[in-house]
Amino acid sequence: MAPLPAGIPTEPPPYPRFSTLAELVFTTGSSSEILYPSSASSQLMSRLVWAIPPSVGLAETLNVLWDPWFETDLQFEGFVPLAEGTMTDDDWNIRTGSGSLWSRVHSDSQSRMQANWWGSLEVGLPLHWGVWGAKFLLGVGVRQLAWQSWNTAQVSTEAGTGQQSSVAVNGIATTFRQTWVLPVVGFVASWSPSPWGVAVTIRASPYLFETQTDVHILRSTTFVDDLKGGFSVELKTELSYRLANNFVVEAHAGFRRVSGLRGDELVSGGGGISEAPVLYAWSAGTGMVLFTLGVGFRIGTF
Secondary structure, eight states, X not given: OOOOOOOOOSSOOOSSEEEEEEEEEEEEEEEEEEEOSSTTOOXXXXXXXXEXXXXXXXXXXXXXXXXXXXXXXXXXXXXXXXXXXXXXXXXXXXXXXXXXXXXXXXXXXXXXXXXXXXXXXXXXXXXXXXXXXXXXXXXXXXXXXXXXXXEEEEEEEETTTOOEEEEEEEEEEEEEEEEEEEXXXXXEEEEOOTTEEEEEEEEEXXXXXXXXXXXXXXXXXXXXXXXXXXXXXXXXXXXXXXXXXXXEEEEEXXXXXXXXXXXXXXXXXXXXXXXXXXXXXXXXXXXXXXXXXXXXXXXXXX
């Protein structure tokens, strides 16, 4: 919750104080699926980038100010895509069953977003000095993302000769699902000369958890990654204007970047890999970039 400009009620409302923020939010970005040749290597062997296409959604935040120095925020937001996106898949130094070596195999597919939602619970410790404010944050968030890819066009480049071959496949190719768990610490700095309010928020996740499942339908192969570690940072700016003691309009812009997660990959199924599951230790990774814009209103007792 962004700190609000001070109103001039005739009598301060009692604690706890409840308010709710409803927002129309726009988002776009991308998420990646990474494979390394070994647990000790940082060189990429494979990278899939799934577009989070321009999407619109609704966000609802319930804030409870229990006393002047303690508050909680419960938030949920869900999105629907405004367009299809693209999934790009790059593989390097791939040895085929016949012994040929491909220096690069690149494919582009249409992607369709199947799920994009976020939920979080945060505790805030606010402090105020006149129109200036600060707040320390501690919480946890969960994000679910899911896609399908369709109609794949692939180009393979042979090592040494540079000769290329192309293939196109129509229909569904892969499904991909990610579940992120982000422990969060943060800090808010605010300036609230009534009736305006401005806040800048930084949130960081120094250790994350993520699981992802990639089903390659054409190869009858499933990849399940169990990832952890990494780092996430979110920057957010908020502007508010108080129209009445219990009604405020707000707008925000935000950016989040996640990188550095790594873990094990379990491969099962056919496709010439193995019918029995095979574990590749510490060979998988992921990352994400996300932009948001939102506008809404807050009602309640402040």
